[in-house]
Amino acid sequence: MTHPLYLKILKHEVPEATEGNIVIPGHYVSKDPSTYTKQENEKVSFDSSLQLILIESLDNVMYNNIINCESVKQIWEKIDILCEGTEEVRSNQRRILISQYEGSMAKPKEGITEVFERFNKLINDLQLHEKFYEAEEVNLKFLLTLLDHLEQKISAIREERYLGRINLEVLYGILKTYELEMKQRN
Template identity: 45%
Template sequence: MRVLREGRHVPMKDHPEFPNMRMSCPESEWTAHDNELIAPDVGLQLILVDSMDDDMSHQIMVYESAKHIWETIKLLMEETEDVKQNRLDILTSQYEAFKSFPGESITQIFERLNKLLNELSIHGKNYP
């Protein structure tokens, strides 16, 4: 997506004192076309913030562009090989010790197991 690669559209205007120079426009001077070009960034920001848990949302919602939010998410989610292996070991142990809890419905059991299997798959371990 262009917004994540190039960043947010910045409306520009000619500089009043320097003829061959451009400067950013204040929001009060944005045109309808500028608003159309900015809309994908705003929409993507909302999607990114809404898709994160509360802790992550609070860390990223202060940024002004979807690109900056995305870069921050990538940085925060980056793991070393040791961390990845440790996470895989924990998930494997959880899978091997998986059992239902008292009062848990079949749907709840399935949802927990499905989530666990998805996380294992993300980390490269698949169970048939």
């Protein structure tokens, strides 16, 4: 995740007790609050506030998963893994989405609206998984995904060579208008 709050949480640590000025990695021992410096008090207050915000926003199932976390950083990392999966899971999801994009085609008797909604969701999911395509490529792929009854309009759009200057929603609007006009004529 790249949410700004997440970046702030990752840099945040609650004060840890040391043994002879040595912090034992992976071993969390909270420092005696009476020995906190002003900065450490601010960090603990910030951590407590964020924990409260996160905990109050969770449902019971998610709450049960984070109940034993000792800091907001641990809570956030656990929520991230539970919701998004590990990097390996995200990588596999990205590959699956790319495969779906490459093989996307309109289904029989599927209208342009259904095709657009499904295709647009796929593009959004790809972007969430950090896979981006140029507007021209997305628009061309969308055109190639559509059914034959729009073939004349698709050919006209492709000949105009402006696919890189419009977004997918505008392209959908053009094709939807054409489809409605064709239905009205028939």
